[in-house]
Amino acid sequence: MAGKSITGERDREATEKRLLDTIGKMIAEDGFEKIGINAIATQSGVSKILIYRYFGSVEGLMAAYIRQHDFWLNFPLEYPSRKELPAFVKGMFQGQIEQLRNNPTLKRLYRWELSCNNDMIVKLREQREKVGIDLIKKVSELTGHPQKEIAVMASLLTASITYLVMLEDFCPVYNGIPLNENSGWEQINEGIEVFINKIFQNEH
Known part of the structure; x- marks a missing residue:
């Protein structure tokens, strides 16, 4: 049996x-x-x-395909030390870009997800939310920044990345950044590094 x-x-x-x-x-x-x-x-x-x-x-x-391939739903929750945190955060956002840009199916499913609100999609969003909240809490604890501030900064970056990656198939340039060329994404990656450095330099 x-x-x-x-x-x-x-x-x-x-x-x-x-x-x-x-x-x-x-x-x-x-x-x-x-x-x-x-x-x-x-x-x-x-x-x-x-x-x-x-x-x-x-x-x-x-929805099961998204769950299997989604960057945040499969994010390993192993947190670094305070010293390694800036590199960890940069790598996290740059990893999101790489994964989504290299998976055209997932990009298309993200667009589909934005137009849906069925039970399966609601559950996916709840699972992503849990991962996001856990990460925000940990970064807040390690840096001393209030959770509210970290939540806004993380939301701006993750939402911008998702939007720009989905846009690159239809819009070659955004604010002068060539989304249809690797050089444009190198510029975005460098900008993320500058942004994260400023956040960590200005800790209370």
């Missing part, structure tokens, strides 16, 4: 991976136009019944 259970879990894991890989490939190649339960079942070779059983809906499958 236990053997069957383990085998069943492995089968489910393999099937879920196949579905997540399939929807990632479909969105990357064709956007959302051809996304539907029948197309997913055909391309993945998985029955519609299993798709509904494992993910509830096509939207549930897309």
Whole structure:
């Protein structure tokens, strides 16, 4: 009985991976136009019944893809020492840029998420919020900056990064920064370093 259970879990894991890989490939190649339960079942070779059983809906499958790849939902909560904190914070925001720019499917799903408000998306946002609050509390403790200040600074950076990365496919230049060239993102990364340095130089 236990053997069957383990085998069943492995089968489910393999099937879920196949579905997540399939929807990632479909969105990357064709956007959302051809996304539907029948197309997913055909391309993945998985029955519609299993798709509904494992993910509830096509939207549930897309939310699961976001959950699997989202930078903040998979952020390792291992905090540095006070001395290493500036480098840690810079790396955190620069890592968000790199991950989102290198995953066109996730970019498209972020745009989809902005236009949705179903239960699955609400849960994703709640999970992100928990990670964000934990990080803000820790940075506040290590620096002595009030949580309210850290929350605003973190929100401005994370929201700006998400917006600019999603914009780069449609808008080549923003405030003179070439979003469609690596040089533009190097400029943004350098700006983040300057911004973080100023925050840490002005600690109380």
